Amino acid sequence: MSTVADAFATRHGAAPTGVWFAPGRVNLIGEHTDYNDGFVLPFALPHRAVVAAAPAAGGRSRVRSVQEPGAPVEFSAASVVPGEVPGWAAYVAGTCWAFREAGYPVGEVELELDSDVPVGAGLSSSAAVECAVGVALAGLAGADVDPTTLARIARRAENEFVGAPTGGMDQMASMHGRAGRLVFLDTRGDTVELVPFDLPAHDLELLVVDTRAPHAHASGEYGARRADCEAAAAALGVPALRDAGPDDLPRIADERIRRRARHIVTENARVVETVRLLSGGADPRAIGPLLDASHTSMRDDFEITVPHVDVAVEAARDGGATGARMTGGGFGGCVIALVEADGAAAVTASVREAFAQRGWAEPVVFPGTPSDGAGRLA
Ligand code: ADP
Ligand code: MG
Numbered sequence: 060m061s062t063v064a065d066a067f068a069t070r071h072g073a074a075p076t077g078v079w080f081a082p083g084r085v086n087l088i089g090e091h092t093d094y095n096d097g098f099v100l101p102f103a104l105p106h107r108a109v110v111a112a113a114p115a116a117g118g119r120s121r122v123r124s125v126q127e128p129g130a131p132v133e134f135s136a137a138s139v140v141p142g143e144v145p146g147w148a149a150y151v152a153g154t155c156w157a158f159r160e161a162g163y164p165v166g167e168v169e170l171e172l173d174s175d176v177p178v179g180a181g182l183s184s185s186a187a188v189e190c191a192v193g194v195a196l197a198g199l200a201g202a203d204v205d206p207t208t209l210a211r212i213a214r215r216a217e218n219e220f221v222g223a224p225t226g227g228m229d230q231m232a233s234m235h236g237r238a239g240r241l242v243f244l245d246t247r248g249d250t251v252e253l254v255p256f257d258l259p260a261h262d263l264e265l266l267v268v269d270t271r272a273p274h275a276h277a278s279g280e281y282g283a284r285r286a287d288c289e290a291a292a293a294a295l296g297v298p299a300l301r302d303a304g305p306d307d308l309p310r311i312a313d314e315r316i317r318r319r320a321r322h323i324v325t326e327n328a329r330v331v332e333t334v335r336l337l338s339g340g341a342d343p344r345a346i347g348p349l350l351d352a353s354h355t356s357m358r359d360d361f362e363i364t365v366p367h368v369d370v371a372v373e374a375a376r377d378g379g380a381t382g383a384r385m386t387g388g389g390f391g392g393c394v395i396a397l398v399e400a401d402g403a404a405a406v407t408a409s410v411r412e413a414f415a416q417r418g419w420a421e422p423v424v425f426p427g428t429p430s431d432g433a434g435r436l437a
Contacts, residue, residue, distance in 0.1 A: 062173065063109050063110070063125070063171050063172070063173040064078050064111045064171075064437060066125075066171055066173075067113070067171040070123075070171070071113070073113070075112055075113045075169075075171070076112060076113040076199060077112060077195065077198050077435055077436075077437060078110070078435070078436040079109070079110050079112065079191055079195040079198055079433070079435050080108065080109045080110070080191055080194075080433060080434065080435075080436050081107060081108055081188075081189075081194060081233045081433035082103040082104050082107045082176070082233055082236055082431070082432065082433070083103075083106045083107070083108075083176035083182040083184055083186070083187045083233070084101045084104060084183050084186070084228075084229055084232035084233055084236065085101060085182060085386055085393070085427045086099060086228065086232075087100045087101065087102060087241055087265075087386070087395070088100050088326070088329055088346075088353050089101075089228075089326060089327070089329075090326060090353065090357055090361075090385075090386070090387070090388075090389070091284060091322070091326070091363070091388070092246070092301075092323055092326050092327055092330065093227060093228040093244075093246045094226040094246075094288070095292075095299050095301055095323050095327075096246055096247040096299035096302075097299075097300065097301045097323060097326070097327045097330070098244065098245055098327050098330040098334075099228045099243075099244050099246065099330065100241050100242070100243050100254070100330050100334065101228055101229075101231075101232035101242050102236055102240065102241045102242060102427070102429035102430075103233060103235075103242070103429065103431060104176070104182060104267075104427060104428070105428055105430040106174075106175050106176040106177070106182065106187075107174065107175065107176065107191070108173070108176060108187035108188045108190075108191040109172070109173050109174065109191065110170055110191045110192055110195045111170070111171040112168055112170050112171075112195040112196075112199060113168070114166050114167065114168060114199060115168050115169045116167075118137075119133050119134070120133065120135060120136040120152075120168045121133050121169055121170070122151045122152075122168075122170040122172060123170070123171050123172065124174075125172065125173040126147075126174060127147050132144065132146070132148035132151075134148070136152070136165050136166065136167050136168055137159070137165055139152045139155060139156050140156060141156065141219055141220045144220075149220055149221045150188045150192075150216065150220075150221055151170060151172070151188065151189075151192050152220065153189070153215075153216030153219070153221055154189045154193050154196065154213055154220075156216065157215040157216040157219070158193060158196045158212050160215070161208065161211075161212050163196070163197070163200055163202050163204065164200050165200070168195075168196070168199065170195070172188065172191070172192075174188065177269060177423070179274065180269045180392055181386065181388060181391070181392030182267075182393065183233065185217060185221070186217070186230045186232075186233045189213035189214075189216050189217060189230060189233075190209065190213045190230055190234055190433045191433065192213075193213050193234075193433070194433045194435065197209065206231075206234035206235050207231070207235075207251070209230075209234055210227065210230035210233070210249075211230070211249070213230040214227045217230075223278075224281075226246065227244075227246060227249065228244060231244050231249065231251065232432070233432060233433055234432050234433050235251050235253075235432050236429065236433075237429070237431055237432060238428075238430050239255065239256060239429055240254060240256060240429055241253070241334075241429060242254075242432075254337050254338055255337060255338070256337060256429050258343060259400070261344070262400045262401070263344070263381075263398065263399060264397075264400050264403050264426050265398075265426065265428075266380075266395065266403060266406060266407065266425070266427065267386075267393055267394075267395055267426070267427040268371050268394040268395070268422050268423070269392075269422060269424075269425075270368055270371050270392065270393065270394060270414075270422050271420050271421075271422060271423065272365055272368060272390075272391035273391065274392075275365070275390055275391070276390060277389070277391065280389070281388055284319065284361065284363065287315065288300055288319060288320070288323060290313075290316050291316045291317070291319055291320035291323075294311045294312070294313070294316065295310060295320075300323040300324060300327075303320060303323075303324055304324060305324055305328075307320075307324075308321055318359075318360040318362075319360065319361060321356070322356045322357065322360040325352070326353060326356060329349045329353055332349060343397065344381050344397070346382060346397065347382030347397055348382060350382030350384045350395070350397060351382050353384045354372050354384035357384070361389075363388070363390060364385050364389060365390055365391060367414075367419065368385040368389075368391070368392070368393075368394050370413050370417065371383075371414075371422060372384060372394050372396075374409045374410045374412070374413035374414075375394065375396035377409050377413075378402075378405050378406035378407075378408065378410065379398065379399065379409075380396040380398050380402075380406050381397040381398065382396070382397045383395065395427060403426070407424045410422055411424075
């Protein structure tokens with residue numbers, strides 16, 4: 060991915076000051092728990108956004124993206140405020156704004172962006188862009204900003220500049236990821252613990268299946284789930300569902316709200332149990348039933364799956380997966396499957412066959428390898 064540095068040099072007649080990157084992520088387990096003060100367990104992917112950057116002469120910043128051909132988007136990084144930059148460049152300008160709001164110096168910049176994180180697949184191409192820009196801004200300013208602070212800046216860009224009311228998992232995973240490790244995040248206080256996840260040592264692989272399901276009503280449904288969780292916490296008189304346990308659930312009168320709460324309560328417990336097993340050196344196959352139970356809970360209690368992901372999960376299990384679940388916010392996106400390394404082809408074939416039978420577009424399958432979080436490339 061030094062192509063982005065080459066493109067920068069060709070365009071500007073000089074090499075960039077530096078090249079920075081930040082990865083997309085996959086969540087192993089812990090879905091919709093992040094906005095309930097709960098636990099999540101993502102890891103950083105080898106897929107990354109890469110940004111070549113240098114200070115810009117004059118009073119304007121410019122950003123180009125290989126994925127958004129056309130004229131560069133211009134704004135003033137030193138003065139931009141929410142509402143001024145629409146579209147994809149809002150993720151970039153928003154990070155400049157949030158970085159400034161956090162009290163760091165921001166001058167005008169030339170940015171050249173490239174990314175191989177699939178867009179809109181639930182692998183967090185948006186956090187990859189924000190975090191890559193965040194580490195670039197810190198690098199250009201010569202500021203030593205810790206990963207959690209940068210993740211919060213990136214999240215603020217997404218929440219307040221782009222206007223997407225997401226939790227903080229994506230940016231924390233993109234900043235804190237490490238090769239061979241999971242990022243165990245307690246979203247109450249944003250504390251991070253790295254958990255070993257050495258699949259090759261156990262002859263295992265984690266397949267990521269991008270179902271390419273058409274996303275339907277995802278943002279509206281997301282808001283509705285958040286509202287249901289708030290209603291559940293209010294019914295129980297707790298600050299967040301993180302503070303509720305299984306014994307509390309019968310106290311929720313409304314049947315739907317009770318099921319929503321049951322997903323969050325049991326999902327938090329599954330994350331904690333997954334961490335306990337893996338930190339204790341258990342064979343990773345032991346987490347298979349937890350992945351399966353997470354999917355059932357998302358399908359029946361939280362109701363965020365769609366036929367494409369349910370079929371992919373079933374077909375992965377039929378093909379021999381040790382465990383499988385939808386990952387990400389739901390209503391489309393990706394499925395993960397824990398598989399024997401020598402059984403990956405059979406699982407892939409099983410999923411492809413199930414999709415072909417239904418006349419659905421072929422899913423994209425690739426190994427999810429826990430990789431390093433954001434940093435400087437050159
Ligand atoms: P995801 O699950 O991929 O994060 P989002 O809807 O949150 O999906 O973010 C996708 C949006 O992020 C894109 O529509 C685009 O605006 C922006 N984006 C992601 N990657 C790039 C890129 N390489 N160049 C420009 N914009 C990007
Ligand atoms: Mg996103």
